[in-house]
Amino acid sequence: MATDVVxxxxxxxxxxxxxxxxxxxxxxxxxxxxxxxxxxGPREALIYVTAVYSGTxxxxxxxxxxxxxxxxSPNYSKVIHRLPMPYLGDELHHTGWNSCSSCHGDPSAxxxxxxxxxxxxxxxxxxxxKTNPKAPSVHKVVNPEEIIKKTGLAYPHTSHCLAxxxxxxxxxxxxxxxxxxxxxxxxxxxxxxKGRWEKPGHSPLFxxxxxxxxxxxxxxxxxxxxxxxxxxxxxxxxxxxxxYGRHLHVYSWPEGELKQTLDLGSTGLLPLEIRFLxxxxxxxxxVGCALTSNMVRFFKNQDDTWSHELAISxxxxxxxxWILPExxxxxxDFLISLDDRFxxxxxxxxxxxxQYNIEDPKSPKxxxxxxxxxxxxxxxxxxxxxxDGKTWQFEVPExxxxxxxxxxxxxxxxxxxxxxxxxxSLFSTWDRQFYPDLLDKGSHMLQIDVDxxxxxxxxxxxxxxxxxxxPDGPSLAHEMRYPxxxxxxxxxx
Numbered sequence: 249m250a251t252d253v254v255x256x257x258x259x260x261x262x263x264x265x266x267x268x269x270x271x272x273x274x275x276x277x278x279x280x281x282x283x284x285x286x287x288x289g290p291r292e293a294l295i296y297v298t299a300v301y302s303g304t305x306x307x308x309x310x311x312x313x314x315x316x317x318x319x320x321s322p323n324y325s326k327v328i329h330r331l332p333m334p335y336l337g338d339e340l341h342h343t344g345w346n347s348c349s350s351c352h353g354d355p356s357a358x359x360x361x362x363x364x365x366x367x368x369x370x371x372x373x374x375x376x377x378k379t380n381p382k383a384p385s386v387h388k389v390v391n392p393e394e395i396i397k398k399t400g401l402a403y404p405h406t407s408h409c410l411a412x413x414x415x416x417x418x419x420x421x422x423x424x425x426x427x428x429x430x431x432x433x434x435x436x437x438x439x440x441x442k443g444r445w446e447k448p449g450h451s452p453l454f455x456x457x458x459x460x461x462x463x464x465x466x467x468x469x470x471x472x473x474x475x476x477x478x479x480x481x482x483x484x485x486x487x488x489x490x491x492y493g494r495h496l497h498v499y500s501w502p503e504g505e506l507k508q509t510l511d512l513g514s515t516g517l518l519p520l521e522i523r524f525l526x527x528x529x530x531x532x533x534x535v536g537c538a539l540t541s542n543m544v545r546f547f548k549n550q551d552d553t554w555s556h557e558l559a560i561s562x563x564x565x566x567x568x569x570w571i572l573p574e575x576x577x578x579x580x581d582f583l584i585s586l587d588d589r590f591x592x593x594x595x596x597x598x599x600x601x602x603q604y605n606i607e608d609p610k611s612p613k614x615x616x617x618x619x620x621x622x623x624x625x626x627x628x629x630x631x632x633x634x635x636d637g638k639t640w641q642f643e644v645p646e647x648x649x650x651x652x653x654x655x656x657x658x659x660x661x662x663x664x665x666x667x668x669x670x671x672x673s674l675f676s677t678w679d680r681q682f683y684p685d686l687l688d689k690g691s692h693m694l695q696i697d698v699d700x701x702x703x704x705x706x707x708x709x710x711x712x713x714x715x716x717x718x719p720d721g722p723s724l725a726h727e728m729r730y731p732x733x734x735x736x737x738x739x740x741x
Contacts, residue, residue: 303676615703690722
């Protein structure tokens with residue numbers, strides 16, 4: 249197998265854009281000049297949602313749903329378009345853009361294509377969202393055979409655009425599901441496979457998510473596990489056997505040299521989503537560690553090395569009638585508001601969404617919390633047990649007469665920070681294991697109103713998208729994207 253490695257000549261392009269960022273504010277590239285400017289952008293009217301049939305037993309292709317989120321529209325809170333993929337068995341998962349605010353200083357750049365990596369099949373779909381934003385279409389398919397032949401990479405996950413015009417996709421393993429084969433795929437602006445991003449011999453131990461902060465010449469990636477393990481469902485023994493990660497990988501940007509590996513230890517098992525603060529001058533960020541249910545803060549030291557510390561810990565609950573005597577919260581997604589004031593995360597198993605004030609990143613303060621599902625809601629056979637031996641369950645409201653299914657999983661925040669959207673599917677195999685009703689009844693999507701003054705979260709009773717009522721049967725809803733970019737897609741340089 250030949251493996252292409254790209255000599256990143258775009259480093260000079262990154263540096264040029266960075267040095268000219270003042271001039272960039274006056275140009276008309278995609279996105280916004282600064283995160284704070286983005287907060288004054290238009291209110292969202294549409295949102296794209298990946299919807300999955302793979303793994304559900306329904307022989308239907310996964311699709312991209314367009315949801316109307318404009319309260320003044322007669323179609324508010326409805327799926328108004330469905331774009332089926334041309335193949336079966338993809339497991340659409342995360343998405344990204346061909347161009348974002350990192351290209352704001354380039355007037356020739358255009359945010360017109362949504363990148364849809366397929367976690368299981370390895371295909372990468374390029375979706376035209378510009379021609380008709382309400383009814384996107386498939387522009388191109390990057391086939392897994394070409395990716396494997398040129399790079400050896402498979403199981404693509406996170407996609408980000410680069411200021412050079414290239415697109416970088418983290419890949420979690422090789423074609424056989426081994427973590428050792430993971431790394432970073434580069435596509436050019438025409439979506440051709442260029443090769444790997446990282447230098448030879450500098451691949452991470454495990455792959456998953458990543459975020460880059462060019463002013464600090466750093467990219468940091470996180471760790472899920474070996475595809476051969478997680479695609480079969482979660483098994484605690486696989487953690488003991490070393491098939492899941494607990495490390496952050498610190499790279500030089502844009503050179504792709506692995507400079508440091510941070511071992512998060514027993515407090516940082518399964519570090520998944522990772523974000524720097526949006527302010528490109530800041531040298532700190534957070535990663536959500538799913539299994540240990542901790543938010544870990546990482547930061548740069550005076551000698552340009554990086555360190556980490558525990559920032560937020562979710563206490564596991566003692567439970568009855570579950571597979572283990574204690575249940576972790578299972579932090580599976582989080583995000584940071586564009587002004588870097590608030591951090592939001594979900595506990596997929598406990599069922600709550602939390603809001604923390606992080607104006608002092610070293611000392612997060614709980615500001616809001618709301619339950620929107622979970623394993624311990626009233627009516628479930630699972631009971632939480634207090635220190636006094638008394639049992640209890642969480643009150644979870646119905647929305648428009650619907651009992652809330654599963655637990656909160658993916659979240660997306662409006663640009664102004666006042667509306668949080670929530671879906672509830674993690675990954676079809678894990679959904680089947682922990683929330684089997686999701687496969688029979690489908691996902692749903694909620695909207696939570698956010699108090700950005702005093703803090704606080706409240707379910708919007710007027711918004712409910714039922715993916716259990718889809719024309720081809722119940723589907724699993726995962727990641728969400730606005731056509732104009734958002735706080736989990738755009739990076740500022």
